[in-house]
Amino acid sequence: MAKVIEVEHxxxxxxxxxxxPYSVLKDINFSINEGEFVAIMGPSGSGKSTLMNTLGCLDTPTSGVYKIGGEVVSGMNDDELANIRSSKIGFVFQGFNLLMKRSLLDNVSIPLIYAGYGLEAQHERAKVMLEHVGLGNFIERFPNQISGGMQQRVAIARALVNHPKIILADEPTGNLDTKTSIEIMKLFQELNAEGKTIVLVTHEPDIAEYAKRLIYIIDGVVHYDGPVSEFKGKK
Ligand SMILES: Nc1ncnc2c1ncn2[C@@H]1O[C@H](COP(=O)(O)OP(=O)(O)OP(=O)(O)O)[C@@H](O)[C@H]1O
Ligand SMILES: [Mg+2]
Incomplete structure (x- = not known):
């Protein structure tokens, strides 16, 4: 299997x-193969979001090497990072981060504006993605006219619309109730079954169980990296 993510020192x-200087991540090493589904857990303040933002090219490491699909990303300038973000990564946030005054169709179209698509092509592709996440009947609605779980589906459709290989999600179910969280995790499982590589941060052991592999971080250091089912640590 091809390595999609490689993190060295x-x-x-x-x-x-x-x-x-305050040291948040300390000598992190791992690689993630295409098609893996990884959960990242650890206490509050352990560095999970800092790691995710680095993986998502929203932030740069102080030192060490980060590669996406074999290409060295650490050391790239802002324009190059923006290109990587728009072509290779879909990012899902805890707070959905939707534009409240725009329709679902417009929200999902946003990454396509940056990718240079015309309006018609944007809406065509956005509609397909909204249908894919089960929101085909809601495309003209606004975010405040749908539930939180549906809003997160819109955010996932937006993350998928450029067909990235990698989906990164920082506590995507943190603002959702249990039932809705399970629905969202099932959607991530479906996307993983379709071949997406997924890396997701969660505080909930029950949510992590939807992944296959767990990376557990304490104080910026990896303490466990292996199958979710064999994790005996902090449950
Ligand atoms: N821009 C910054 N400047 C200084 N310190 C920062 C900055 N961003 C994060 N930190 C610190 O880095 C540490 C790790 O933060 P991070 O947000 O990565 O933790 P986390 O594991 O995601 O926590 P949580 O579970 O609460 O989301 C914290 O001590 C935080 O205060
Ligand atoms: Mg965090």
Missing amino acids: LYKSYPMVVGE
Whole structure:
């Protein structure tokens, strides 16, 4: 299986007003093959979002190497990173991050604007994606006219619309009730079955069980990396 994500000796630290820089990620090493479904867990403040933002090219590491599909991404400039984000990665956030004054169709079209599609082609592709996540009958609605679970589906459709190989999700069920969370996790499982590589942060062991592999981080260090089913740590 081809490696889609490779992280080698990744460090991230933030400069402090006084004293030594604050070290958040410390010598992280792992690779993720195409088609894997990985959950990242760990205590609050352990560095999960910092890691996800780095994987998503929203942030850059202080040192170490990050490769996507064999291509070295760490060290790229902002324009190059923007290109990688728009072609290779779909990002899903806890708070959905939808534009409330735009229709679902417009929301899902946004990545296509940056990719240079005309309006008609944007709407055509966005509609297909909304149908794919079960919202084909709601395309003209606004985000405040649908439920939280449906809003997260819209965000997932938006993440998928450029056909990225990688889907990254930082606590995608953090704002949802249990039943809706399960529906969203089933959707991620379907996308994984279609071949998407998925990396997802969660605080909930029950949610992590929808993944196959678990990476557990404490204080910026990987403490477990293996099958979800064999994790005996912090359950
Ligand atoms: N821009 C920043 N400047 C300084 N420190 C930061 C910055 N961003 C994050 N941190 C610190 O880095 C550490 C890790 O933060 P991060 O958001 O990655 O944790 P997390 O594991 O996602 O936590 P949570 O489970 O609460 O979401 C925290 O101590 C945080 O305060
Ligand atoms: Mg976080």
